Amino acid sequence: MKLSDCYNVGDFRKLAKQKLPKPIFHYIDGGADDEVTLKRNTSSFDKCDLIPSVLTDVSHVDISTTVLGQKINFPLFLSPTAMHQMYHSDGEKATSRAAEKFGTFFSLSTMATSSIEQVSEFASGPKMFQLYIHKDQGLTDNLIDRCKQSGFKAMCLTVDTIVAGNRERDHRTGFTTPPSLTLESLFSFAMHPEWSLKYLFGPKFKLANIAHMTNKGTSIEMSIMDYINQQFDTSMNWKHAEYAIKRWGGPFALKGIMSVEDAKRAIDIGASAIMISNHGGRQLDGSRSPFDQLETIVDAVGDKIEVILDGGIQRGTHVLKALALGAKACSMGKAYLYALSAGGQPGVERLLSKLKDEIERGMTLMGCRSVQELTKDKITFDK
Ligand SMILES: Cc1cc2nc3c(=O)[nH]c(=O)nc-3n(C[C@H](O)[C@H](O)[C@H](O)COP(=O)(O)O)c2cc1C
Numbered sequence: 001m002k003l004s005d006c007y008n009v010g011d012f013r014k015l016a017k018q019k020l021p022k023p024i025f026h027y028i029d030g031g032a033d034d035e036v037t038l039k040r041n042t043s044s045f046d047k048c049d050l051i052p053s054v055l056t057d058v059s060h061v062d063i064s065t066t067v068l069g070q071k072i073n074f075p076l077f078l079s080p081t082a083m084h085q086m087y088h089s090d091g092e093k094a095t096s097r098a099a100e101k102f103g104t105f106f107s108l109s110t111m112a113t114s115s116i117e118q119v120s121e122f123a124s125g126p127k128m129f130q131l132y133i134h135k136d137q138g139l140t141d142n143l144i145d146r147c148k149q150s151g152f153k154a155m156c157l158t159v160d161t162i163v164a165g166n167r168e169r170d171h172r173t174g175f176t177t178p179p180s181l182t183l184e185s186l187f188s189f190a191m192h193p194e195w196s197l198k199y200l201f202g203p204k205f206k207l208a209n210i211a212h213m214t215n216k217g218t219s220i221e222m223s224i225m226d227y228i229n230q231q232f233d234t235s236m237n238w239k240h241a242e243y244a245i246k247r248w249g250g251p252f253a254l255k256g257i258m259s260v261e262d263a264k265r266a267i268d269i270g271a272s273a274i275m276i277s278n279h280g281g282r283q284l285d286g287s288r289s290p291f292d293q294l295e296t297i298v299d300a301v302g303d304k305i306e307v308i309l310d311g312g313i314q315r316g317t318h319v320l321k322a323l324a325l326g327a328k329a330c331s332m333g334k335a336y337l338y339a340l341s342a343g344g345q346p347g348v349e350r351l352l353s354k355l356k357d358e359i360e361r362g363m364t365l366m367g368c369r370s371v372q373e374l375t376k377d378k379i380t381f382d383k
Contacts, residue, residue: 001014001015001018002015003015003342003343003346003347003350006339006342006343006347006350006351006354007354008314008315008354009314009315009334009335009338009351010314012335012338012339012342012347012351013029013334013338015338015341015342015343016028016087016337016338016339016341016342017029019192019194019195019341019342020087020192020195020341021185021188021189021191021192021195021196022173022184022185022188023170023173023174023175023181023185023188024086024087024175024195024341025341026169026170026172026173026175027086027167027169027170027173027175028087028334028337028338028341029169029334030167030168030169030170030282031165031167031280031281031282031285032165032166032167032281032282032283032284032285033165033166033168033285033286034285035281035285036281036285036286037278037281037284037285037286037287037288037289038280038281038282038285039281040281040288040289040292040312041278041280041281041289041290041291041311041312042312042313042314042318043289044289044291044292044312045291045312045315045317045318045321047292047381048321048379048380048381049379049380050317050320050321050324050362050366050378050379051377051378051379051380052365052366052367052378053366053367053368053378054367055367056367056368056369057369058363058364058367058368058369060369061360061363061364061368061369061370062369062370062371063075063356063359063360063363063370063371064371065328065329065371066328067105067273067306067308067328067329068105068126068128068153068154068251068253068272068273068306069153069154069250069251069272070105070126070153070154070251072103072104072105072126072329073102073103073104073356074102074103074104074355074356074359074360075319075323075327075328075329075330075359075371076104076313076319076329076330076331076332076355076356076359077099077104077105077106077107077329077330077331077332078095078099078104078105078106078107078331078332078333078336079107079275079277079280079310079331079332079333080107080108080109080110080112080128080129080130080156080158080255080333081109081333081336081337082109082111082112082224083109083111083112083113083205083207083224084112084113084114084337084340085113085114085205086113086205087337087340087341088340088341088344088347089198089202089344090344090345091112091113091114091205092108092112092113092114092118092119092122093114093118093122093345094340094344094345094347094348095336095340095345095348096108096114096119096122096123096125096127097122097123097345098336098345098348098349098352099123099125099348099352100123100124100125101125101349101352102349102352102353102356103125104125104126104352105125105126105127105128105153105154105331106119106123106125106126106127106128107127107128107129107130107156107331108127108128108129108130108152108209109130110129110130110131110132110143110207110209110210111132111207111209111210111224111227112207112208112209113205113206113207113208114208115208115209116129116143116146116147116150116152116209117146117150118208119150120150120151120152124151126153126154127151127152127153127154128152128153128154128155128156128253129143129147129152129154129155129156130155130156130157130158130255131143131144131155131156131157131158131244132157132158132161132228132231132232133157133232133233133236133240133244134210134231134232134233135231135232135233136231139210140244141247143209143210144244144247144248145247147248148248148249153250153251154250154251154252154253155244155248155250155251155252155253156252156253156254156255156273156275157241157244157245157252157253157254157255158255158256158279159236159241159254159255159256159257160255160256160258160277160278160279160283160284161228161232161256161279161283162232162234162236163228163229163232163234164224164225164228164229165279165282165283165284165285166285167225167282170225173185207227238265238269241254241266241269241271242269242270245269245270245271246270251272251273252270252271252272252273253271253272253273253274253275253306253308254266254271254273254274254275255274255275255277255310256275256277256278256279256283257274257275257276257277257297258276258277258278258287258288258290258293260296260297260300260301262274263297263300263301263305263307264300264301266305267301267304267305271305272305272306273305273306273307273308273328274297274301274305274306274307274308275308275309275310275331276290276293276294276297276307276308276309276310276311276327277290277310277311278290278311279311280310280311280312280333280334281311289311289312290309290310290311290312291309291311291312291318291321291322291325294307294309294322294325294326294327295325295326298325298326298327299326302326306328306329307326307327307328308327308328308329308330308331309322309327309329309330309331310330310331310332310333311332311333313330313331313332313335314335315355315358316355316356316357316358316359316360316361316362317358317362318330319355319359319362320359320362320363320366320374321379323371323374324374324375324376324378324379325376325379326376335351335355336348336351336352338351339351366378
């Protein structure tokens with residue numbers, strides 16, 4: 001299989017599986033516990049149907065939207081994900097440049113393998129930084145201040161990862177601290193020499209944003225779950241979030257909001273957006289899918305705060321359904337990591353091109369000339 005054989009997220013996933021050693025592939029692909037939430041995040045889009053309008057003159061269709069203070073070319077962007085160099089040696093350079101080329105947000109994780117400063121050199125498109133609240137307040141402040149100096153346009157605080165989720169695939173493959181690779185996993189590294197040689201002889205990667213502040217686990221890529229459990233502040237509360245919003249002073253999203261109550265509190269503390277998300281099913285298994293919770297949250301707060309749907313997106317029509325229920329934009333994680341693993345920057349560009357085309361084609365077939373025309377009457381949950 002080659003990149004030119006990839007037409008949809010499933011194809012990119014297959015190629016990623018072919019290219020990556022097993023432990024790495026399963027780190028991307030897996031979810032928490034029984035992976036019920038992971039599966040539901042995508043299957044919940046099938047519970048409803050789109051209702052097209054016809055004869056509406058769709059000779060000009062504008063699929064751009066404005067979110068977090070930025071106009072983006074289409075209503076889908078890259079969620080923050082950890083350690084891109086582990087999936088492809090070009091790492092965040094590949095993903096940030098692909099996002100820039102397609103005129104959409106790139107989100108940089110606190111746990112990235114490129115620093116805030118490097119990414120601002122790589123790409124000049126709109127960038128969001130994803131913050132975790134560390135026990136060391138100085139570290140959190142340092143991240144916020146560096147983003148201001150480096151021209152980042154928005155920030156999000158992840159609120160659903162107070163401890164690491166139980167990812168059993170990682171235990172089975174030995175993607176743990178310390179690494180406890182099984183014979184099968186070791187064999188898998190040996191069977192992927194392209195990846196393994198780059199890893200052994202290429203530049204060593206590290207958690208570039210935080211390596212200078214702490215030596216706990218930041219240079220051992222296998223220890224990410226330990227890092228979360230040791231460094232993140234489990235006393236994180238609304239005051240921490242409010243402090244980060246004030247210190248940042250620009251567009252700010254809370255990522256991982258799932259309840260109406262929390263959405264209302266996000267407004268009270270001055271957030272400009274919420275990302276409805278369960279971390280791609282990687283944290284609390286059994287939690288509701290973002291799409292299933294979207295309508296309730298939009299009905300309660302959609303006129304007061306931007307609502308972003310994060311998780312489960314595999315098709316342009318998934319984005320259309322979310323927008324019809326009132327989301328401002330959608331974001332995705334796994335889909336672009338498969339594409340990155342499958343083919344670096346050209347891989348991510350191919351995926352973005354396919355999804356952008358699907359959104360544009362879908363809106364044309366729906367008879368919608370702009371995202372504003374994707375309204376609630378265009379979707380039904382009736383049988
Ligand atoms: C491999 C991987 C690493 C991730 N790392 C982070 C991270 O560092 N910070 C964060 O807020 N979310 C992280 N996420 C969650 C994503 O931002 C996003 O919420 C999730 O992937 C959306 O679901 P989807 O994968 O179905 O699109 C990660 C997801 C994956 C798959």
